[in-house]
């Protein structure tokens with residue numbers, strides 16, 4: 001009878017306390033990726049709409065495809081409104097980029113006043129950008145300009161539009177240092193123009209807010 005009592009106590013102890021040893025316990029799988037009406041797994045996009053910015057949603061993987069093969073109108077929120085981040089609407093937008101769910105990484109805007117890049121970070125960014133040059137506003141790879149080769153160099157190399165007007169000027173005003181733009185954030189003036197409606201928001205395409213209904217149905 002003594003051994004029974006001992007067993008009983010041990011069991012109680014396991015039930016009551018969740019400790020570090022439970023860290024490796026089972027985790028239920030995430031909700032399965034839904035199929036769109038075409039019968040394939042939907043893909044993920046992050047909203048930049050002024051009213052839903054930051055939230056992620058599923059759409060038909062062919063929604064933005066180059067082939068007009070009639071994508072379906074499938075739409076489903078992944079996130080609740082708690083993921084809304086107004087800052088995201090101020091940033092440049094990949095209008096057609098979609099990711100499979102397992103590759104999706106939420107895009108988070110940098111802090112408003114990021115610390116200055118260290119020399120090391122500048123070096124690293126410069127190497128990366130020389131291998132993979134930024135696109136100018138015309139949508140072509142920008143050209144790296146090295147204004148001087150002095151030692152130490154007097155000017156920082158910079159990227160600019162690689163297309164030229166008929167009289168030899170860059171076609172667009174794209175201009176970034178080799179290690180990247182100095183400030184990621186739009187100017188105060190630009191923000192005021194968005195807010196007052198004078199300038200359009202960088203992106204006001206889908207999704208519609210009414211579609212949040214779908215999200216709640218999905219949760220149930």
Ligand SMILES: [Zn+2]
Nearest residue numbers: 036038060072
């Ligand atoms: Zn579809």
Ligand SMILES: [Zn+2]
Nearest residue numbers: 136138161172
């Ligand atoms: Zn250009």
